[in-house]
Amino acid sequence: MRYLLLICLLCAGWASAAEQSPTHDFTLDNGLRVLLREDHRAPVAVLMVWYKVGSYDEAPGQTGLAHLLEHMMFRGTEKVAPGDFSRMMARFGAEENAFTSYDYTAYFEKFEVSRLPLMLELEADRMHNLTISDEDFFRERDVVMEERRQRTDDNPSAIAQEKLAALTRPGSGYASPVIGWREELLQLQPDQARNWYKKWYVPANATVVIAGDISRDEVEPLVRKYFGAVPAASAPVRLTPRLAAAPGERRAVIEVPVEVPSLYMAYNVPTLATHPEDFYALTMLSGVLDGGYSARIETKLVRGKKIVAGAGAGYDGVSRGDGLFVLSATPADGVSLQTVEAALQKELDALASTPPSQQEMARVRAGVLSGRVFGMDSLFGQAMELGQMVTLGIDWKMADAYAENLAKVTPEDVQRVAQQWLVPQRRTVGFIQKGAQQ
């Protein structure tokens, strides 16, 4: 919406592929990958179409193009007039939307299951028949400008985050906001969108995921009928994000009109795609620090020393390239950002010098195991997980092994990854504090 999904979907529902939910995986002749997940609790289904293209793939100076194209996908095809796609969705009671991230663009509908053929036909149609008129393009660019104002420009915290994110992975597609820099957005042209669509929106670069009250016998012929008719074209070569060596420490003071200061620390770390073993250890490390109300940040910094009013640690370990391990904190009243940084550093040092306890490890694993079950309550979550993994080039069956792999992580592994990755030359430290808008 058309809105941006900036955060990865790791968390709770991640590991919910499952024994009692059959999953089917096949590929059409035109290269389209199809995944079906059966869940017969209610006569509902979710359809998602994932494209292996995101803002990471934008050429310099063209930030925002991937997301703007996502908007254009609702503006009509050779057969469907602008606005009629959404009207049809609405008429049949479907919820629909889309999201763009650094690594992918995805479209989805959730609907009563008898509507499936229409949903498939419309998604297949806009996979190859999109029309982009100049007039529509410029009006939609205005809408995106409003979206940017609403999300970022009028929120000093968001502005600061955007500036800091630019420092975390300098010189890569991850350094620019998904929605695009304002000045670049304003210069985007219709032909760029047309070329983008032509290059990336081909069946061999897409994955269709359907989760819900379906069977393969009923659905596969429909998928073949509608998506099988989309002409084949070779999938464009997509460059692998480069794996930078430690880029060196970066520190910034960002002055914006905030009433409450905050601290941001982000470490360049590997991900499931770039370093699977360390992915599991870093995931456990993140759980030990911030896996709940009993984890270290809440226990020691929020409640114990009362140094921070709130703080969190998050590991974005599912992406194509290397990722980030982010710590952020809001100081308690009267505490300086320097003090908060020192306190967070002390927690990282503690992990690097002493392995976490077995009880802490067990608690993180308990949350993962129950999360496997809880995640299966959400159809959308199940489809999301499958689509995300396939799109990032990860075997979706790894979700089944997720808990098992986490169980293999030892406290010493956690200590080792803290020593290896959470080091000054891999971090960006930002002080966000009050000042006039820059």
Added chain:
Amino acid sequence: MKNIRQPIVRALCVSAALLSFSGCASLSGSFPTSLKAVEQSQPVQRQLNIEKWQTANGARVLFVPSPTLPMLDMRLVFDAGSARDGDSEGIAKLTSALFAEGAADKSVDDIARGFEDLGAQFNSASYRDMAVLELRTLTDPEFFSKATDLFSVVAGQPSFPQASLQRIRQQMLIGLKREKQVPGPQVSRALNEIVFGDHPYAHDSSGTESSLLALSRTDVQAYYKTFYAAQNAVIAMTGDLTLDEAKALAEKISAALPNGERAPALPRATAATTQNVKHLPFESSQTILLLGEQSIWRGHPDWVPLYVGNQILGGGGFASILTEEVREKRGFVYGIGSGISPMAAAGPFMVQLQTANENADEALAVTLKLVSDFVKNGPTSEQLESARESIIGSFALTAAENDEIVGQLGAIGFYDLPLDYLTKFENEVRTVTVEQVREAFQRNIHPENLAIVSIGPKAPKIPADENAPDDKAAQP
């Protein structure tokens, strides 16, 4: 009842009757080929077999068995939202935030570890009408009784430690400061205050700096004892339990709660009789505009026609009139919408949009005109037909997952709705007429009395009331 339904609405050209629709010509011929079959299919939905009873001490219980996944969702809903704050603004929210902080002889760490060692999730939250305590746990015996035991101690014997109260209050104060950084929360507060005047819904649930500083542990204890009584509670449950297991669990939980009584009904909010206008100066690139008026309340006889009409006007996402005209045709906004959210004693009609400062005057004028035209003329029969079809078609989505079911059960119990509420609602939607929608809007929505509250660098120009005598100024 925030889950009761999501997006929805409106049309497309399928039959000759709808051919006047914009863009329909392009859909002539055989595309989409699947349309006919889909049109003829009758949407079905998951049947909820709701069991309802009262516990020995008078808590209302609603339960739907859902045996597929080995898990339980339990939601205790108390009539303990911020409408019960009285002069202690923010106390409902503060009380709610303190449940995880200590109970009986258990410390905050004991509670946190207790749930998390079991992989169970505990949550507390409060809104204007409701305060909720929630548990999500596996039903395997290894986890189930420990998790529900701990949950009943947390719900029934909270200790509200003084140190926690100070810490959480500090966090709430920081939250208030943070709200001032961005325009949205401030303008919402202002609109509520204007629409609700001296009604208990008028103040923000987060309270104010001075009201929070005045709250004491004794206040919180008294608030808990009065409003978290079993008799003031609804216990909503769904998951892999038998009816007998559900009954035993409900008894255990309600026996743990304080004894008291159901909170008295809130006074009804009244509608404004003139137009109120307020602007808040703020350095931002967009101007946010909120229009609002008190209209109905939960259980109001005009609810269905208003709901259906609102879907057509601005509640139906991309298919609604406001999105079509203000976003799709003019590119003024990213988001625009209207809504009616009925609560126990009130239900404001609201329109919200945000637009670049230079477009604010025009966007406001267009929006007001669209709203007043809709109230004056009502929907077309094509619009109504599409909206009806849309709402009925989306019914399957309202209670498919446990998470949604427990939300529905909580709302049905809390607002004393009949167990077949969803079916009745659907039947009423099927038969609602253009006249009923138009008349319901004319009875309950008065465009000339809509409060207009804005925030941005400059106050927008308020269009003259075109219905007022002697004013011929046409709006764009």
